[in-house]
Amino acid sequence: MTEITLDTLKPGDLARITKVRVKGPARRKLFDMGMVAGSEVELVRKAPLGDPIEFQIKGYHLSIRKEEASQIFVQMIE
Amino acid sequence: MENRKIRVALAGNPNVGKTTLFNTITGSRQHVGNWPGVTVEKKTGVRTYRGYEIEITDLPGTYSLTAYSMDEIVARDYIIEEKPDIVIQIVDASNLERNLYLTTQLMELETEMIIALNMCDLALERGDKLYINKMQEILAAPVVQTVASKGIGINELLDRVIEQKHDEKYHGREIGYGDLIESKVLEIEKVLLTDPELIKKYPMRWMSIRLLEGDSNVRAKIEKSAAAEAINELLASIDQEEYEAEIADKRYVAINAIFPQICTRCNVRLTKSDMIDRVLTNKYLGIPIFLALMWGAFELTFAFATPFTDMIERAFVWLAVNVSSGLEPEWLASLLGDGIIGGVGAVLTFVPNIFILFFLLSLLEGSGYLARAAFIMDRLMYKIGMHGKSFIPLLMGFGCNVPAIMATRSIEDEKDRLITLLVVPFVSCGARLPIYILLAGAFFGRQAGTVVFFMYILGIVIAVISAKLLRTTIVKGRPAPFIMEMPPYRVPTLRASVVHMWDNGAMYIKKAGTVILLGVVIIWSLASFPWGIEYGSEESYVGMLGHLFAPLLEPLGFDWRMTVALVFGLVAKEIVVASMGVLYGVGDNPEALTASLVADPSVTALSALSLMVFSLLYMPCVATLGVIKKETGSWKWTAFALAYGVAVAWMMAFLVYQGGRLLGY
Ligand SMILES: Nc1nc2c(ncn2[C@@H]2O[C@H](COP(=O)(O)OP(=O)(O)OP(=O)(O)O)[C@@H](O)[C@H]2O)c(=O)[nH]1
Ligand SMILES: [Mg+2]
Numbered sequence: 110m111t112e113i114t115l116d117t118l119k120p121g122d123l124a125r126i127t128k129v130r131v132k133g134p135a136r137r138k139l140f141d142m143g144m145v146a147g148s149e150v151e152l153v154r155k156a157p158l159g160d161p162i163e164f165q166i167k168g169y170h171l172s173i174r175k176e177e178a179s180q181i182f183v184q185m186i187e
Numbered sequence: 188m189e190n191r192k193i194r195v196a197l198a199g200n201p202n203v204g205k206t207t208l209f210n211t212i213t214g215s216r217q218h219v220g221n222w223p224g225v226t227v228e229k230k231t232g233v234r235t236y237r238g239y240e241i242e243i244t245d246l247p248g249t250y251s252l253t254a255y256s257m258d259e260i261v262a263r264d265y266i267i268e269e270k271p272d273i274v275i276q277i278v279d280a281s282n283l284e285r286n287l288y289l290t291t292q293l294m295e296l297e298t299e300m301i302i303a304l305n306m307c308d309l310a311l312e313r314g315d316k317l318y319i320n321k322m323q324e325i326l327a328a329p330v331v332q333t334v335a336s337k338g339i340g341i342n343e344l345l346d347r348v349i350e351q352k353h354d355e356k357y358h359g360r361e362i363g364y365g366d367l368i369e370s371k372v373l374e375i376e377k378v379l380l381t382d383p384e385l386i387k388k389y390p391m392r393w394m395s396i397r398l399l400e401g402d403s404n405v406r407a408k409i410e411k412s413a414a415a416e417a418i419n420e421l422l423a424s425i426d427q428e429e430y431e432a433e434i435a436d437k438r439y440v441a442i443n444a445i446f447p448q449i450c451t452r453c454n455v456r457l458t459k460s461d462m463i464d465r466v467l468t469n470k471y472l473g474i475p476i477f478l479a480l481m482w483g484a485f486e487l488t489f490a491f492a493t494p495f496t497d498m499i500e501r502a503f504v505w506l507a508v509n510v511s512s513g514l515e516p517e518w519l520a521s522l523l524g525d526g527i528i529g530g531v532g533a534v535l536t537f538v539p540n541i542f543i544l545f546f547l548l549s550l551l552e553g554s555g556y557l558a559r560a561a562f563i564m565d566r567l568m569y570k571i572g573m574h575g576k577s578f579i580p581l582l583m584g585f586g587c588n589v590p591a592i593m594a595t596r597s598i599e600d601e602k603d604r605l606i607t608l609l610v611v612p613f614v615s616c617g618a619r620l621p622i623y624i625l626l627a628g629a630f631f632g633r634q635a636g637t638v639v640f641f642m643y644i645l646g647i648v649i650a651v652i653s654a655k656l657l658r659t660t661i662v663k664g665r666p667a668p669f670i671m672e673m674p675p676y677r678v679p680t681l682r683a684s685v686v687h688m689w690d691n692g693a694m695y696i697k698k699a700g701t702v703i704l705l706g707v708v709i710i711w712s713l714a715s716f717p718w719g720i721e722y723g724s725e726e727s728y729v730g731m732l733g734h735l736f737a738p739l740l741e742p743l744g745f746d747w748r749m750t751v752a753l754v755f756g757l758v759a760k761e762i763v764v765a766s767m768g769v770l771y772g773v774g775d776n777p778e779a780l781t782a783s784l785v786a787d788p789s790v791t792a793l794s795a796l797s798l799m800v801f802s803l804l805y806m807p808c809v810a811t812l813g814v815i816k817k818e819t820g821s822w823k824w825t826a827f828a829l830a831y832g833v834a835v836a837w838m839m840a841f842l843v844y845q846g847g848r849l850l851g852y
Contacts, residue, residue: 135667137251137400138670140432140435141250142250143288145436145439146432154464154465155470156565157468157469158474158563158566159566160566161566161671163562163673168282168284168285169282169285170460170673170674171671171672171673173668174668
């Protein structure tokens with residue numbers, strides 16, 4: 110299966126995280142918020158100006174910028 | 188004798204209802220709102236229950252024991268360093284999975300823990316099935332179901348607290364991280380155990396795990412220890428980033444094993460909130476709706492208040508005429524009429540506006556829209572070098588700058604926070620509103636509303652430009668990543684909104700009765716002496732004072748009276764209006780202050796506009812400067828905020844006045 114990054118999903122797409130490549134303090138913050146390998150995420154919507162992006166993860170809604178999302182690798186789930 | 192005092196801390200993720208619970212238990216009225224990061228300071232209250240004195244501390248919310256922002260540091264330090272007898276973790280039952288992450292970390296601290304499963308109403312309403320007994324068994328801690336906002340489950344929770352107090356045995360439970368990590372943890376622990384000082388202060392297993400994860404705060408704690416060198420050596424030999432990911436991963440593995448046993452049918456979508464968001468954060472509608480909401484709030488602040496302000500104004504004019512006319516001696520009549528009624532009355536007239544303003548702001552806070560505003564605006568904020576989260580303090584600044592500056596604590600990055608904190612004072616707070624209403628009302632007739640709205644926009648524009656300026660000069664760098672939970676929408680509780688409105692409105696009234704009253708008496712005295720001069724004339728002390736500063740402010744179109752008003756307005760911006768009330772003495776004037784202003788030839792529409800611009804920008808009031816000092820911990824930045832404000836105000840007012848003159852006004 111091909112790996113894509115989180116920011117390339119479309120609203121309604123469901124995927125599973127495979128690797129988090131974000132660096133710096135944001136890395137652990139994302140872990141704390143549930144963005145760890147193995148978690149399921151769904152892209153809910155993008156902000157009116159295209160960034161940030163809102164996801165559903167672990168049963169709640171989290172929004173992060175495209176920049177961080179582009180460093181999170183996922184696999185699509187059907 | 189038996190010790191009947193129990194120290195309890197309320198910990199938990201942001202926005203799970205900690206403060207609501209705190210308020211219900213202790214009868215306090217701390218600020219509650221539906222967005223993560225409302226509480227930024229610890230607050231303590233006491234509740235006597237069954238003969239025990241329970242001291243409860245409400246903490247800021249935190250997602251984990253790794254602290255990123257000021258408010259999280261407050262929470263973590265309290266739990267770790269002050270060692271409460273019992274930690275109550277408030278868990279959002281409708282968001283169990285992520286909430287349990289903090290639970291796994293709290294368990295390692297080896298403090299007695301009770302779990303308050305809050306928001307049970309929401310969880311049950313959407314059909315979750317919660318297995319409380321199973322949960323108690325797995326987590327080895329009492330679990331109490333609560334609905335903090337309705338006061339359900341509170342007594343049971345307090346009963347558990349007292350039971351725990353009597354239970355000598357410690358009931359901890361912890362999770363395992365797998366052989367690889369555990370062997371490393373053991374290795375670190377062995378080194379730590381060589382320092383008896385550390386053993387006394389912290390749980391060793393917890394400390395080892397945190398060190399392995401690369402927690403810089405825990406690392407600082409062992410800096411002075413005898414074991415420091417050996418630890419540093421050990422840690423240098425491993426790839427901490429890998430361990431960091433591994434450990435977080437293992438925690439979620441543990442949660443994934445626990446979660447299905449204690450809750451079934453728990454992953455239902457937040458459908459109602461989703462429907463609302465489809466409109467409010469819609470690609471095309473999101474921004475127009477945002478602007479419409481701001482405009483609407485602004486309009487309502489005036490529309491609802493007008494009948495009340497008119498009434499209050501008439502009452503004061505009546506008072507002035509009737510009280511001072513019959514009174515002897517004459518100076519007393521003047522003090523009461525010109526000074527107190529004229530000055531304080533001018534400020535109190537705007538109480539209704541202030542009340543409505545705070546009521547509307549608290550509706551925004553309670554609904555959950557603030558988090559959406561941050562979401563919608565982040566892109567723009569990023570462009571100007573700020574953070575989406577900066578938007579929340581900026582909005583709160585419309586009420587009062589002081590809590591707005593406190594609210595910057597939830598911004599993780601120090602530079603993002605500093606910039607936000609320095610530009611908040613340009614946001615036009617409630618205390619500045621009376622100045623605009625008075626002057627715009629007097630000189631701009633039917634355009635008054637537009638002029639006042641323009642002042643608000645100007646404040647924001649200056650804040651934005653200043654942020655950009657700071658970002659490109661002294662506070663270089665890029666805004667930190669935006670990582671924010673979006674809470675579900677809730678119906679704001681009327682109680683919370685009324686309390687918020689009342690507490691803030693009462694503060695405004697209290698200020699009128701203290702600081703402003705004092706200012707008014709001082710201005711009145713300075714206007715009445717030396718003996719024999721005409722009240723409030725240029726020969727009085729206040730006239731001299733005005734003339735002293737006048738050369739500085741003359742290019743902006745201000746006469747000596749306005750100058751005096753601005754000088755005293757340094758203390759609190761309401762004084763600008765109050766001192767005009769004093770100096771134009773409405774006491775012997777049957778018409779209101781507005782009429783005296785219009786009648787004065789040295790005040791024109793243009794100089795009034797210039798005065799509004801200057802008062803908006805010229806400097807943070809004393810209370811705001813105080814909180815800037817407290818939050819930055821630096822006199823340098825405080826002085827900067829002051830000097831920068833005055834400079835910007837002078838330039839803008841100069842532009843307005845001289846520009847207007849050139850255009851022939
Ligand atoms: N439905 C429901 N809502 C609740 C309950 N408890 C609190 N709330 C609401 O949840 C929101 C957050 O409450 P707060 O008490 O401010 O939460 P907090 O944990 O102190 O939040 P921070 O200070 O930001 O960490 C408010 O809108 C409350 O009205 C509950 O049991 N049920
Ligand atoms: Mg709180």
